[in-house]
Amino acid sequence: MIYDIRLVTISTYENDVPFARHVLRLAPTPQPGQRVISFSMEVEPASSDLQSGKDFFGNQTTNVVCLEPHRRFVARAAARVEVSGAPDMATPSPSWEDVAAAALRLDDLSPDAPAHFLYPSRMIGVPETIRAYASLSFPPGRPIRDGAIDLMKRLHADMTYDGDATTVSTLPEEAFNLRRGVCQDYAHIMIAGLRALGLPAAYVSGFIRTLPPPGEARREGADSMHAWVLVWCGEEIGWFPVDPTNALIVADEHVVVGVGRDYADVAPLDGVIVTSGGQGAVDVAVDMAPV
């Protein structure tokens, strides 16, 4: 499936911002099952020092420096991407206990090694409430993939999608107590539950198609950037993608932008500005449609 993606984000500030430095993480990352046909981005005001690079996990980053006073920062991105994702459902997956043991044993520190995704990270701890909830999906000996799908479905059923209940810095335990939140919260809660059981899990930031395939319900998170989860299922199967917000096994409706330990690793728009006023507001519009 080939998609055209367009994104516009506009940050407005109360006062002039004479100096700003941003990191943008908006570009889809080429990877198995995902071919980036084209990508372009422009920012306003123009950057004095625009630099593209890759972070540790292999995600595309763009560094932007604005040295002229401005009250508005705009980033526009356009991409054409082909996805042919079809997760491996055939290979029998090992028990979750074996996966936990293998994750500790592996002599691998490369960017997609499970070791990085095994521990508490900046925004995701291993709270007892979420551990207890997640453990119901993992009775002794259950194959990891079955457990992950079950946890995903339970979360989708037990949570209410609510754009006003949480903010960008809400911790998973708070959202879990509310049983409300958006894709970031769904993903964080699921990751916290898996890690609490000693299972590696990663956070994915990306896009989901705006209009669902004919006859299906509209997907949550479609007008904005989206987030979902990778579950490590042992060396043979590797990373298995699930979308707890929509209770979907990720196939060809999602485009990956970045993978990290949590939101803080892959925030689409990070920055430091110098200003005497407040942070101001941000508007975002996203469209992803099959070509």
Add this chain to the structure above:
Amino acid sequence: MSSVAEHDGLFGFGLKEGYKALGGVTDEMVDTNGEIRQHWRSFLATLSALGPQEVETRFEQLERRLRATGASYRVYDAPGGGERPWPISRLPLLMPAAEWREITEGVVQRAELQEALLADVYGDQKLVKEGALPASLIAGSPEFLRPLVGAKPRGGKFLRLYAADLGRGPDGRWWVMADRTQAPSGAGYALENRLAMSAAFGEAFGGLEVERLAGFFQHFRESLVSLGQPGGLGVCVLTPGPMNETYFEHAYLARYLGFLLVEGEDLTVRDEGVFVRTVAGLRRADTFLRRLDADFADPLELNAQSRIGTPGLTRAVRAGSVALANALGAGLVESRALLGFLPALARRVLGEDLKLPNVATWWCGQPAERDEVIDRLDRLAISPAFSPASSSYARVRLGADLTTAERERLIGALHRRGMDFVGQEVVSLSTMPVWSEGRLSPRPFQIRVFAAATENGWVVMPGGFCRVSTAPDARAISMQLGGMSADVWVLGDAPVEQTSLLPSATNVEVKRHVGALTARSADNLFWFGRYVERAEATIRLVRAGHIRAALRDRGERVATQTILALLIEWGALTETPALTRRAALSALTDSRMVGSAVGAARAARRAASAIRERFSTDVMSAVEELADTLAGGRSRADPMDRADRGLRLLAALAGFTQENMAQLTGWRFLEIGRRIERALNTADFVERMGLNPSSQASLEALLEVGDSSITYAQRYFVPAAQRPILDLLLLDDNNPRSCAFQIRKLCELVAALPGELAHEEMSPARRIAEKLHAETVAADPGEVTLEFVARMRRGLMELSDAISDRYLANRDRIAFSFRIDE
């Protein structure tokens, strides 16, 4: 051999009354038979010869010095700050040369090992791939900084300063309790402790051939200086700022080593280079002694929550344009979990056994080790695996202390996520004598030993920073370190070289001034000047008002009410009907009122302590004393008494800054702040007391608050009259209290600021100052109206803004991460 009891001369120190080592642990001073060890005898004999009274005097001298320098204080962690005492133990720890050599070798070996491990993990990860260092052991550490993987540190080394915390174990050997690689603290305290001890106990120190510390610092300094490119600012000390508990040390080292003290917000990254915002514009800097924890160093790539970092710094490091000592990410090898792997890693990497053993440690990320820890839980301490081994023991649990329920919970957690825990042997440490309640008592301690990387290998400081526990419990785990520190004397077995402290051929003098002034320091100097002047004006107002409040004369009463109104407007007092004794006291001492004298004094202290390294001890002491005198509790002392003492301290402070500070750019900003404030205050006084239909009494009060009564009396033999007083306080630029005088000085000061060139077009600040000056000196006292004074005040405010915009610009920074995903 003489036993303790035979040492008659030592009775005064409580030895005869029974200095008893704690059971089961070694004592540094007495052996198991209760006899004084050989290497302590000469020192104790010297003390005895001085006699108890003289020794007491020396102790006092020692403590006074540390109080005066500020070394014995550090900032609370609590919000709002405040400092608490950190006293020095009155006795040093004595170390024989031979034993010290063993420690030195062990510390150097360990520094080499840690350097090799960092080079591997941030480099080709051979040890990881071969399984010698578990990947999950590295990945679990919050100090494994992924953005730095693959970055080669400029100059090739991750560690430039390494430290190890040592304690003597029950087997008599020195054990490593913790490694310090992030940003080792304590070297500066060790130096200050040494200077104070050697001054107080010159005889003992001189007679014992104690190894000197200066050579170590010289090596360390040279090694950092050699990392820089010519033409830069030289080495900077990167500090988290005055709220950090070891800020005193950062400032102290910066001054001692001649490095510029900077905070993250002083730095900006442009095109992968790092620049310092100075009053003379952006200046390139390429070498930093880093005292800021790495995670906080860059909100863009590391911790986005950091408000004290420099966005882009990580990128500059990767580009190789700056060297940080120690490198970002060096904190990785402090983690407790690593301790269990070091003996095998030493054999593998260095081909040697560890010369200093470390505490036996089992990382529970390995099933066999985890099961052993669970089996032996009662005899072990359980800690978070990835906290630095040096971190507080608050989160350490003794297996033996757990309740049944706690034990069950812990075992469950060990089964689920064993990798988050380590089990460690519980070690008891040796004791040293401390002076407590008039006698010597044994207390457990640890010493921090420092090693600096130089071109010729590691150099170890002969001495160290000794932290003594406040409690007699010798189990390392229950130690409350930080209660007291002690100097460490390494006793040479040959005469110590006295002549030169400079071990290398380069005869570089340690610099006592720094070449650049950061915009932040200039801002603090400017505000220090303003607050000090404001404190003085407030005290003068209170004094003049209070004296008159008791008088029955109607004119005097009006004058008092005018002063009261001004004090309320300045925020020194809340609305109150009369300037009673109580109101006067409150205008001086109520710290809740920002405009009170103590409010201004505290603001001055805050500004001064943020630039401690620029002031002499005398200035800092006077500032402290001023704030204390004005606060001073609810004593009934006459407000006038307090006001007088405050003014005397302010006069001393003015003297110190005038006579003892090099009159360079920094001093100019202080002076500008002071002059602007004085001119503004005087303008306020004149407006209220000299211009509104004015009585004899208010004119006299005006002369008094304007501190010009004597000048007036000498010049005019008539009672206070409006015209000459307006001239004296506003227009006469020979009267050092007049507005005109301040303005003339401001013209001179502004003209000498960086970037002001005599023949170039004037800067806005200079133009404003010159215009104000011309208007003031050309005016006739008859032309002075309320409008004239208001114009002058506006001009002064504009001048303040112009200087601030050009040199001090200090806006808020906001780090953010917008939510654009839903």
